[in-house]
Amino acid sequence: MQQKNIRNFSIIAHIDHGKSTLADRLLEATGALSQREMSEQVLDQLDLERERGITIKLQAVRLMYQAQDGQEYMLNLIDTPGHVDFTYEVSRSLAACEGALLVIDAAQGIEAQTLANVYLALEHNLEIIPVINKIDLPSADVEKAKRELEEVIGLSGDEAVLTSAKTGLGITEVLEAVVQRVPAPQGERAAPLRALIFDSHYDSYRGAIAYVRITEGTLTERMKIKMMSNGKVFEVSEIGSFTPHMTRTGNLAAGEVGYVVAGVKNVKDTRVGDTITVADNPAVSPLPGYQKANPMVYCGFYPADSNDYVDLRDALEKLNLNDAALTFEPETSEALGFGFRCGFLGLLHMEIIQERLEREYKISLITTAPNVVYHATLNNGELLQIDNPTRMPQAAELASVAEPFVSARVIMPNDYVGAVMELCQEKRGIFINMEYLDTTRVTLIYEMPLSEIVFDFFDLLKSRTRGYASFDYELVGYRESKLVKVDILLNGAAVDALSFIAHLERATKRGRELASKLRELIPRQMFEVPIQAAIGQKVIARETIKAMRKNVLDKCYGGDITRKRKLLEKQKAGKKRMKQVGNVEIPQEAFMAVLSID
Amino acid sequence: MMGTAVYLHIPFCRAKCHYCDFLSYACSTSGSFTPQLYLQGLVRELAIRGAELISAGREVTTLYLGGGTPTVLEPPDMAELLSCCHRYLPLASPEWTVEANPGTITPAAVRQLAKLGVNRISLGVQDLCDQRLASLGRLHNAQQARQAFLLCRDYFPSVSLDLMAALPGQTSAQLLETLAAVCDWGPQHLSVYGLKVEEGTLLAAQVAAGQVQLPDEDEVLTMFLAGRQYLQSRGYEHYEIANYARPGHQCRHNLTYWSNQPYLGLGLGAHSYWQGVRWENTRDPETYLTQLAAGQLPQAVQTTVTKDEAMEDTMMLGLRLLNGVSFADFQEKFGQDLRQVFNQEIKYLQSLGAVECDEHYIRLSEKGLPVANVVFAEFLR
Numbered sequence: 001m002q003q004k005n006i007r008n009f010s011i012i013a014h015i016d017h018g019k020s021t022l023a024d025r026l027l028e029a030t031g032a033l034s035q036r037e038m039s040e041q042v043l044d045q046l047d048l049e050r051e052r053g054i055t056i057k058l059q060a061v062r063l064m065y066q067a068q069d070g071q072e073y074m075l076n077l078i079d080t081p082g083h084v085d086f087t088y089e090v091s092r093s094l095a096a097c098e099g100a101l102l103v104i105d106a107a108q109g110i111e112a113q114t115l116a117n118v119y120l121a122l123e124h125n126l127e128i129i130p131v132i133n134k135i136d137l138p139s140a141d142v143e144k145a146k147r148e149l150e151e152v153i154g155l156s157g158d159e160a161v162l163t164s165a166k167t168g169l170g171i172t173e174v175l176e177a178v179v180q181r182v183p184a185p186q187g188e189r190a191a192p193l194r195a196l197i198f199d200s201h202y203d204s205y206r207g208a209i210a211y212v213r214i215t216e217g218t219l220t221e222r223m224k225i226k227m228m229s230n231g232k233v234f235e236v237s238e239i240g241s242f243t244p245h246m247t248r249t250g251n252l253a254a255g256e257v258g259y260v261v262a263g264v265k266n267v268k269d270t271r272v273g274d275t276i277t278v279a280d281n282p283a284v285s286p287l288p289g290y291q292k293a294n295p296m297v298y299c300g301f302y303p304a305d306s307n308d309y310v311d312l313r314d315a316l317e318k319l320n321l322n323d324a325a326l327t328f329e330p331e332t333s334e335a336l337g338f339g340f341r342c343g344f345l346g347l348l349h350m351e352i353i354q355e356r357l358e359r360e361y362k363i364s365l366i367t368t369a370p371n372v373v374y375h376a377t378l379n380n381g382e383l384l385q386i387d388n389p390t391r392m393p394q395a396a397e398l399a400s401v402a403e404p405f406v407s408a409r410v411i412m413p414n415d416y417v418g419a420v421m422e423l424c425q426e427k428r429g430i431f432i433n434m435e436y437l438d439t440t441r442v443t444l445i446y447e448m449p450l451s452e453i454v455f456d457f458f459d460l461l462k463s464r465t466r467g468y469a470s471f472d473y474e475l476v477g478y479r480e481s482k483l484v485k486v487d488i489l490l491n492g493a494a495v496d497a498l499s500f501i502a503h504l505e506r507a508t509k510r511g512r513e514l515a516s517k518l519r520e521l522i523p524r525q526m527f528e529v530p531i532q533a534a535i536g537q538k539v540i541a542r543e544t545i546k547a548m549r550k551n552v553l554d555k556c557y558g559g560d561i562t563r564k565r566k567l568l569e570k571q572k573a574g575k576k577r578m579k580q581v582g583n584v585e586i587p588q589e590a591f592m593a594v595l596s597i598d
Numbered sequence: 599m600m601g602t603a604v605y606l607h608i609p610f611c612r613a614k615c616h617y618c619d620f621l622s623y624a625c626s627t628s629g630s631f632t633p634q635l636y637l638q639g640l641v642r643e644l645a646i647r648g649a650e651l652i653s654a655g656r657e658v659t660t661l662y663l664g665g666g667t668p669t670v671l672e673p674p675d676m677a678e679l680l681s682c683c684h685r686y687l688p689l690a691s692p693e694w695t696v697e698a699n700p701g702t703i704t705p706a707a708v709r710q711l712a713k714l715g716v717n718r719i720s721l722g723v724q725d726l727c728d729q730r731l732a733s734l735g736r737l738h739n740a741q742q743a744r745q746a747f748l749l750c751r752d753y754f755p756s757v758s759l760d761l762m763a764a765l766p767g768q769t770s771a772q773l774l775e776t777l778a779a780v781c782d783w784g785p786q787h788l789s790v791y792g793l794k795v796e797e798g799t800l801l802a803a804q805v806a807a808g809q810v811q812l813p814d815e816d817e818v819l820t821m822f823l824a825g826r827q828y829l830q831s832r833g834y835e836h837y838e839i840a841n842y843a844r845p846g847h848q849c850r851h852n853l854t855y856w857s858n859q860p861y862l863g864l865g866l867g868a869h870s871y872w873q874g875v876r877w878e879n880t881r882d883p884e885t886y887l888t889q890l891a892a893g894q895l896p897q898a899v900q901t902t903v904t905k906d907e908a909m910e911d912t913m914m915l916g917l918r919l920l921n922g923v924s925f926a927d928f929q930e931k932f933g934q935d936l937r938q939v940f941n942q943e944i945k946y947l948q949s950l951g952a953v954e955c956d957e958h959y960i961r962l963s964e965k966g967l968p969v970a971n972v973v974f975a976e977f978l979r
Contacts, residue, residue, distance in 0.1 A: 526950045526951075526952060526965070526969060526972060527950070548969050548972070549815040549816055549818065549819040549968065549969075550792070550815055550818050550819045550822060550968045550969065551968070551969045551970070551971045551972060552792075552839055552967070552968060552969060552970040552971050553794070553970075553971060554790070554791040554792045554794070554839055554840040555791055555792075555794055555840070559605060559855055559861055559863050559868070559869035559870065559871060560869045560878075561855070561869070561871065561876065561911060561915065562869070562876060562878075562901075564914070564915075565911070565914065565978065567971075568914065568971060568974050568975040568978055569975075569978055571971055571972075571975045572975040572976075572978050575975065583949070583950065
């Protein structure tokens with residue numbers, strides 16, 4: 001297809017503003033899928049995505065549209081994830097587009113992620129088409145949404161397309177706006193090939209499949225291609241586009257979006273952000289790639305049953321094939337045995353991986369409390385990256401410790417400003433700015449330690465603003481903090497998996513609260529179990545789990561041995577769900593307990 | 599000849615106690631499920647099982663009538679049932695126990711039981727505090743309990759009293775008072791059961807609603823240990839977690855269960871362990887009666903016990919006995935060394951100090967006794 005009839009665009013939105021539903025309507029309206037094939041939210045393919053109503057992996061689809069000007073257009077829609085954890089993936093898809101639909105919920109108005117996404121789109125010089133969605137809702141306030149667009153983002157409210165993706169209202173207008181306002185791609189088709197890999201996935205039959213946007217040149221089957229990052233050469237066996245099923249087309253030309261199969265056995269050779277060129281007529285320079293997504297949050301995954309260790313490793317490897325942002329390396333805990341220290345983009349990413357391991361791979365996991373990466377400088381000047389609290393050196397060896405800080409943006413109705421400020425202060429936040437979006441809504445900018453957000457910030461924000469606040473953050477760098485490691489000792493022995501790092505001023509309080517929480521969570525044992533929280537040698541909190549006093553079935557159930565057995569088996573099953581550390585049996589939830597204090 | 603234990607279930611009571619979840623029905627003389635109708639069925643079952651025992655060359659060495667409350671049966675009905683036992687079962691001067699409640703026992707009934715061969719009575723005294731007895735839904739008082747005991751003492755060589763501990767509002771001092779009083783009466787055997795709140799009982803609802811306060815774990819432990827010490831000082835041997843006996847008066851019938859030996863249970867919902875199979879009779883009165891009327895056995899749930907399970911059961915049950923489990927008996931029964939089969943479990947429990955072994959036995963330690971469930975559960979794989 002001629003470039004002038006191609007449009008590449010994304011949809012960006014705050015979570016729940018109707019992005020996936022709008023995408024589904026576009027597919028339906030252009031006949032990409034028959035009604036029969038439509039299941040709710042086609043582009044969210046993972047069960048988890050559908051269940052939680054969120055998009056995790058980006059997806060691409062080609063729509064053929066007969067526009068009102070009588071011409072046929074090829075519209076390539078690249079769907080984006082809608083959660084702050086996955087900002088990185090959003091950025092990737094935006095790099096493959098010339099325009100973006102900015103979806104705003106007519107009842108909610110602009111939210112924190114709306115802004116974050118707009119800034120990303122502007123960075124990529126995209127044409128932004130505002131779409132005010134859910135206008136069918138009784139609480140919809142289109143005029144207010146338009147005002148916010150103008151005042152907060154600086155886009156003309158009159159240019160906004162009004163839709164209800166739910167009822168199908170305004171879908172044609174959206175398609176026309178894409179055709180008329182999104183610039184056609186430019187790029188010399190005769191030039192040496194440059195194709196940006198914006199995603200990839202692993203297929204057990206065909207190997208690694210690269211999702212590409214052709215910037216210059218043409219890609220055809222049987223062509224020898226070269227990965228510009230490592231120089232490896234492969235022969236293309238199949239080229240196609242997403243309709244949204246993979247459909248073979250035989251070639252892709254500059255401006256188009258599709259997939260390439262080239263017998264790539266290792267997903268690492270289709271590195272996202274890499275540029276594909278032709279082996280015998282290579283481009284001079286690669287396209288600007290992406291920065292590698294660095295994990296922000298780490299935690300330990302341990303199989304509840306140590307026999308599942310190999311299964312866990314295999315499952316992580318499989319997940320890693322399609323999720324380069326996930327990192328994992330083996331680690332050993334004295335308490336939990338063999339497991340993996342895993343890195344994630346954020347808490348949601350962590351929860352999703354955890355759920356997928358448990359549901360798709362049927363592995364029962366013990367998860368340790370998540371933590372951020374600390375930078376520790378030793379007295380001898382050596383710099384250590386600490387991704388596990390256990391590895392934090394003793395205070396005497398440390399010159400300083402730095403922790404990641406983020407710039408957090410919270411948007412809320414003005415009634416809640418006080419409550420949110422209080423929360424941010426509690427979480428060691430530093431006030432940066434406050435702005436009124438309009439007469440009733442306020443944006444607060446705070447800089448705060450990521451570790452505080454990893455704790456329970458989301459939940460507290462939600463409860464203190466009754467769900468009316470929205471939130472987004474970005475990393476601003478490492479800053480020195482007075483941080484200490486708090487160890488937990490059970491029966492006199494430190495349990496490594498329970499150690500945590502806290503700010504000096506809060507360490508005692510958290511240590512005390514965790515000790516008290518553990519006393520509730522750990523059942524009585526045959527003997528008294530002292531719980532201590534300590535900073536170095538100094539004990540800062542002490543609790544005692546009393547010994548089990550009486551646990552015996554006196555009653556004689558006649559000859560009903562089965563009933564006795566069942567009672568005991570129930571007791572035994574409870575025990576099996578626990579991890580034995582020394583002589584103490586610890587329930588799985590105890591390892592996450594540090595999250596539920598404060 | 600091999601000895602056999604036989605249990606007969608009488609599923610009738612005057613009234614349901616507030617804590618009880620055993621299978622029993624209010625005793626009525628009309629309706630579709632009367633004691634008379636039930637006994638017709640039970641006697642049929644007795645006849646079938648009796649014939650089996652005889653053809654297998656077995657003798658009945660212990661016979662136990664439990665319930666419910668067997669003594670709610672009218673004297674002629676009771677006489678008929680006991681006669682049928684003589685008629686159909688190969689009795690070999692068995693230990694013959696009947697459970698009785700103080701409120702349901704009369705001099706005439708007692709004389710009749712003794713005359714027909716019963717030689718052991720288990721009296722459900724439970725407590726000597728009238729107020730607590732009433733609040734548990736018991737129909738007798740302390741005075742009636744003492745009278746019932748005195749009556750039985752003259753007719754039976756062995757009288758056992760059931761008592762309860764850990765009752766709502768009960769203190770260990772009160773329990774000791776009760777024990778002191780009953781020891782003065784001089785029964786041969788005592789069972790002291792801690793109250794257990796069973797789902798679906800009135801007591802469970804009362805506890806859930808906060809109307810009834812149970813003593814805390816520490817107080818319950820004190821009751822158990824102080825009670826044990828007291829009874830031992832009065833010459834009773836603590837031979838099973840909840841049971842105490844004067845020398846020679848251990849309950850042989852219950853020892854069958856604890857040593858994981860076979861037994862036959864007859865009657866509604868009764869349990870049997872016979873030739874490697876455990877089964878439960880139907881719990882539905884109508885099914886019970888129709889099946890027996892048609893000459894069929896009313897067996898419901900049935901499972902074959904594997905050797906592994908039998909070994910586990912032997913530990914779970916045998917460790918209830920203070921003597922413990924004999925290595926020699928285990929070897930003889932299973933052809934394997936207990937210490938090898940349960941090597942890991944024993945090591946772990948020894949590290950906790952919950953069990954101890956000598957040359958011949960493994961048993962609960964003083965420390966393991968109050969938390970014996972931890973020990974039992976360990977042997978279930």
